[in-house]
Amino acid sequence: MIGLGTQIRHLIALLDGAVQQTYDRLGADFRPRFFPIAQLLIEQGHSSVGEIAAATGVSQPAATQTINEMKKLGLIDTVRGEDRRQHLIRLSAKGQELAAHLSDTWKAIDAAAARLEAELPYGLERVVRDTLEALERQPFADRIAAEMGDGK
16 A cells, blocks of 8 residues: 555655656756745745745755755845845846746646646645644644554
């Protein structure tokens, strides 16, 4: 029997793989994991690493790793905040240009996701959101421990 985690990773690989193929076909040096950060920076102008991590639901080290990859590609810049100690992340001119170039692609990706979801007997986005909320209430490790009789 294939485990739930394996199935979820396979689903993500299929979805992200198709999106990556689209970027590659367009000649866009962009990764699916860059999108949430780019979208946040488009909406807010700039954000701290902590704000990016919180908004995208990843750890600060994971956010930092993705931000560093985007920096290497010239997609983002770091600027000082008002108090001069804080470093803020923003899209560079190259990042803004690429985001504008990919805007229609992102709309097509959203439309394709909506069509996929319409084929399902239940909303995949809602299932994922509800599952994340349930795991916030009781982490999976605690659920496993309870099944093992550890009393959590």
